[in-house]
Amino acid sequence: MITELPSHIRELADGEIFHFNCHPGIDCFTDCCRELELALTPYDVLRLRKELKLSSAEFLEQYCLVEYDEEDLFPRVYLGMVDDGKASCPFVTKKGCTVYGGRPGACRIYPLGRGASRNLFGQNKIIHILLTEPHCHGFSEPDQQTIQTWTIDQGLESYNRLNDEMMTILQHVEIKNGIKLSRDQQQLFLNTLYNLDGFLEKNPNLEADDDEALLKHAIHWLKNKLFV
Ligand code: SF4
Ligand code: SF4
Numbered sequence: 001m002i003t004e005l006p007s008h009i010r011e012l013a014d015g016e017i018f019h020f021n022c023h024p025g026i027d028c029f030t031d032c033c034r035e036l037e038l039a040l041t042p043y044d045v046l047r048l049r050k051e052l053k054l055s056s057a058e059f060l061e062q063y064c065l066v067e068y069d070e071e072d073l074f075p076r077v078y079l080g081m082v083d084d085g086k087a088s089c090p091f092v093t094k095k096g097c098t099v100y101g102g103r104p105g106a107c108r109i110y111p112l113g114r115g116a117s118r119n120l121f122g123q124n125k126i127i128h129i130l131l132t133e134p135h136c137h138g139f140s141e142p143d144q145q146t147i148q149t150w151t152i153d154q155g156l157e158s159y160n161r162l163n164d165e166m167m168t169i170l171q172h173v174e175i176k177n178g179i180k181l182s183r184d185q186q187q188l189f190l191n192t193l194y195n196l197d198g199f200l201e202k203n204p205n206l207e208a209d210d211d212e213a214l215l216k217h218a219i220h221w222l223k224n225k226l227f228v
Contacts, residue, residue: 015147019143029096034088039076041166050102112131168219174226
């Protein structure tokens, strides 16, 4: 159970109905694609660079900002916003998202949030929250949604699978025990998971056309490297 959530955020139960939809006819259409901080997961980068037909290195170079914060164990990769006074996403137009088929998981799941925590037996506990932010008018739409229908509608299954796989690193028992990573290990995290083309070059025996399997393999490989 989550406690002390802001008033516009509440936990959502499996099967619980909420009213929501998002489409070009809504007056706030694309407002949420501006003035946002969009952290990208390795699977987000994989999908976006495929959508844009770029290599991983090209995508990272052209669209991403990497931050190494003293407080964080792992580097964070953000989508660089456009300097247009509104900090717009580089992929937003009046007609909507130009990378819709490869849009990040955070764009898909909104107005839900999904949190996973991993216990000592390697089981993930999943919770969902609903964010009813006043600027979003999608809640006035009559469409009934549940976590399950929204997950399917937004094509989130593969994003959830890979994010859960990432938990095997991000919430590894060694992390919970307070392990610190060197800058070289942080760089290895970035190079392995966010530059999968580079990882594939070093492992030519892997299947290049099965993205999910490739990223899972990279996660497993990295886990063995970081936590021996
Ligand atoms: S603010 Fe809400 S309804 Fe408006 S475009 Fe964004 S998600 Fe859709
Ligand atoms: S990727 Fe698409 S949906 Fe996500 S913020 Fe950018 S334009 Fe909006």
